[in-house]
Amino acid sequence: MRNMSDIIEQYLKQLIQDSGGEVVEIKRAHIAEKFDCVPSQLNYVIKTRFTNEHGYTVESKRGGGGYIRITKVETHSKSEYLAHLKRLIGDGVSEQNANRIIQSMFENEVITIKEAKIINAAVERETLMLELPYRDTLRASILRRVIDVILYSEE
Amino acid sequence: MRNMSDIIEQYLKQLIQDSGGEVVEIKRAHIAEKFDCVPSQLNYVIKTRFTNEHGYTVESKRGGGGYIRITKVETHSKSEYLAHLKRLIGDGVSEQNANRIIQSMFENEVITIKEAKIINAAVERETLMLELPYRDTLRASILRRVIDVILYSEE
DNA sequence: ATAATTATAGTCAAAGAAGGTCAAAAGAGG
DNA sequence: CCTCTTTTGACCTTCTTTGACTATAATTAT
Structure with missing residues (x-):
């Protein structure tokens, strides 16, 4: 894989798969640390690879106990x-x-x-x-x- | 061998062969340095020797982790x-x-x-x-x- | 309760890292 | 010479990385 953003994208998609293929919830800072990048890189990855057009929905919460939740849009129908x-x-x-x-x-x-x-x-x-x-x-x-x-x- | 473009052409074709005859992925700047030419010469080589008509397809990506990928396609009748x-x-x-x-x-x-x-x-x-x-x-x-x-x- | 502090996440623009384009200059062949 | 091909470089576009600054939520202190 060629760059950090692609790597993180793959990682997140793997996480979604591993958890039943529907959703994943992460801590921005935690992922950033794992991949040794700045936290805002996660925002970049999400903005460029997990958009509505890509078939994902993203929710998040700031402050203590904050999170980012990425949900795969239902495509059963x-x-x-x-x-x-x-x-x-x-x-x-x-x-x-x-x-x-x-x-x-x-x-x-x-x-x-x-x-x-x-x-x-x-x-x-x-x-x-x-x-x-x-x-x-x-x-x-x-x-x-x-x-x-x-x-x-x-x- | 007559000129730099021909040499690079041969080199790329060799790379394709060495990797199973299907595809090769390069860094433009890297090849340019190897042959001591300007990067845009690679574009020239590709445009004149790896076209559709020649039986190749070329994809590329800019920015960090960018690349140029040349794929050979079967070309019969x-x-x-x-x-x-x-x-x-x-x-x-x-x-x-x-x-x-x-x-x-x-x-x-x-x-x-x-x-x-x-x-x-x-x-x-x-x-x-x-x-x-x-x-x-x-x-x-x-x-x-x-x-x-x-x-x-x-x- | 309110205020201050801490813990998260978001935004945005600048810097960096590729590759692309185009036309002028140089070279090769006839 | 004239024409076609090759070589070069200045400038452009796209994608990624980084960080300063902002916004929001939870927790703690007053």
């Missing part, structure tokens, strides 16, 4: 999950968030790796040769349509 | 077929022709039915909310990129 993603996409979506959503669909086994790559290619910045407000709108349109198709072809 | 489709697409393609091309890929077993549906959804008229000369241009751009991905995401 595919249609619910995909509807959730469509809501996140809305009328516009950045490339970064699109990537996260596509990755989440792959990790939740709604699409294959090849399908993920195809969808990614279709919504890349260089592919959609458009200026900025429109590009994000178009990307959202494509993604929503693609998700609809995925939804159908699941049945 | 399929690449010829897909290159042909890309030529057909050119700078613009109607929805009808796009449908035909997608259908053809399915019939030739380069994509699954689900992949076909996904690609179709991505290039539909209603998805690409654009007026006519631009819509066909955009559709072509998406299709060409997707075909590139299909070309190298074969495992």
